[in-house]
Amino acid sequence: MAERKANTKVLTEAALMTALAVLLGFIQIRGPWIAGGSVSLEMVPLILFSLRRGMKWGGAAGVIYGILDFLFHPFYMHPVQLLLDYPVPFGLLGLAGIFLVREKQSRGKKIILVFLATTIAVFARFLSHFVSGIVFYGSNAPEGQPVALYSFVYNIGYLAPSYIFVLIILILFMITAPRFVERQRR
DSSP states (O other): OHHHHHHHHHHHHHHHHHHHHHHHHHSOEEOSOTTOOEEOSTHHHHHHHHHHHOHHHHHHHHHHHHHHHHHHSOOOSSHHHHHHHTHHHHHGGGGGGGSOOOTTSOHHHHHHHHHHHHHHHHHHHHHHHHHHHHHHSGGGSOTTSOHHHHHHHHHHHHHHHHHHHHHHHHHHHHHHOGGGTSOOOO
16 A cells, blocks of 8 residues: 555656646747747756656656657658657656655755756767767758767757756755655655
């Protein structure tokens, strides 16, 4: 009975964090990217949830968010591209959950862990979009420009600013309300 109650609590938190990610995903700063891409804070609740509940739960919430993101902003050319641009990259944000931020750790150690978790999670997301860009969007590259360079520049152009904003917000959470970032027991 206690395990069922604990799972219900985690599932409820996952639903709330995913819904918050959807809402934050609608608030976008559009850039010069012709084929999509925008700066937003959608990753904040997904990485935060991964830190709080671990990689498995965080990855699942990310996959669900990726599917919802596709439903709200549908664009795909091929089923593999759909996977590489929606559920896979957001599911990879669950990698933040491999870092264990605990109450008894020093503030400095917690900040380092949040930095590492966010960096690795966003880098993994970047890799998924990067591969998709090489395989499926290479025809958008200017003539003479290597496809890999085009994909790198395009994806780093919106993910780097998003990463910086997300990292700042998560570190501020860590400093002002560490309980929201620390790993929770069921």
